[in-house]
C-alpha cells in the first residue's frame with residue numbers, strides 16, 4: 001500500500017484507483033475518509049470488508065458541490081439553506097435518494113435516504129473533481145476504533161487492506177461532520193443525528209434554524225443513524241469522564257490552563273482552553289495515550305458548548321462499555 005504526498009500526480013493516480021474500483025484513504029477537514037466509488041457495489045463492499053463494518057451502517061457520499069448533490073437526492077428548502085450556508089464544510093445532510101441516482105444499494109444500507117457531504121478540504125475537493133464520481137467515505141479506521149486524523153493513524157488500522165493513502169497532514173477540524181436529517185412534517189424541521197464540526201450555534205446564527213434532537217438516541221438496536229451506537233470510538237484503556245482528580249497510574253487527557261496534580265502520561269487538548277484546538281487534537285490524543293498502555297485514561301471536564309458538544313459526544317462513546325462486535 002502506498003502513502004503518497006497529495007500532489008497533483010498523486011491525486012490523479014488516486015482518482016484512477018477510485019474509478020477502477022479501488023480504495024483510497026483521503027484527507028478531509030474533519031477526519032481521513034476511506035473512499036470508494038459510491039456507484040460500484042463491489043467497491044462499496046470492499047469498504048465494509050476493510051473496516052469490518054456491519055452492513056446495516058450506511059455511508060456518507062461525498063460530492064464536490066451542490067449541483068452534484070442534487071443529482072443524487074431530493075432537496076427541501078431547509079436543506080438548500082443549510083447547503084448554501086455550510087458547504088463546502090463539515091455538514092452532512094440526510095435526504096431522500098433519487099430513483100435514478102445510480103448509487104449502490106449497499107452505500108445506503110437499503111434505506112430510502114442518502115447522507116451527502118461536500119467536503120471543504122482542498123485535497124478532497126481536487127480528488128472528487130478528478131474522479132468525477134460520487135465517493136462513499138466513512139472514517140478510515142477499523143469499525144469501532146478511533147477515527148483517524150493523520151495518515152499514520154490510517155496506516156495503523158488499514159495497512160494491507162486498501163490501495164493508497166493520500167497524505168495532506170493532520171485534519172484541522174478533528175471531529176466528524178455534523179449529520180442532519182429532516183422530520184417528516186411539512187416544515188422540513190432539521191433534526192440532529194450526530195453532533196460534529198458545525199455546531200448547533202453556527203447553524204442557528206447562519207440560518208435562524210433550531211435543530212431538533214431525535215427521539216430514539218439511546219436505542220442501540222434500531223438507530224435512526226447508526227453512528228448513534230453508544231460505543232463507537234473505543235480506545236483499549238478504560239476512559240473516565242469529567243475527572244477533577246486523576247488516580248495514581250492513570251493517563252490524563254487534560255483541557256485548559258489549570259491542571260490537577262498528576263504524574264504519568266498527559267496530553268493537554270488545549271492549554272488555552274480553546275475548543276477548536278481541542279477538537280483537532282482529540283482523536284490523536286486518545287490514540288497516543290492508549291499507546292502508553294495505561295489501563296485507564298482520566299479525561300478532564302470539557303464545556304458542553306460549541307465544538308465541546310461534539311467532543312463530549314465522542315468521549316461519551318469512547319467511555320461506553322463495548323457493545324457486541326456485530327453492532328459496531
Ligand code: TXA
Pocket residue numbers: 028030031032033034057058059060090092094108111113114115117119137138139140175176177178179181193194224225226227228
Ligand atoms: O466527517 C465525516 O463525516 C467523515 C468524513 C470522512 O467525511 N465521515 C464519517 O463517516 O464520519 P462515517 O461513515 O464514519 O459516519 C457516517 C454517519 C454515521 O453515523 C451513519 O449512521 C450516518 O452518517 N448515516 C449515513 N447514512 C445515513 C442515512 N441514510 N440515514 C441516517 N444516518 C446516516
Ligand code: MG
Pocket residue numbers: 138139147
Ligand atoms: Mg466512523
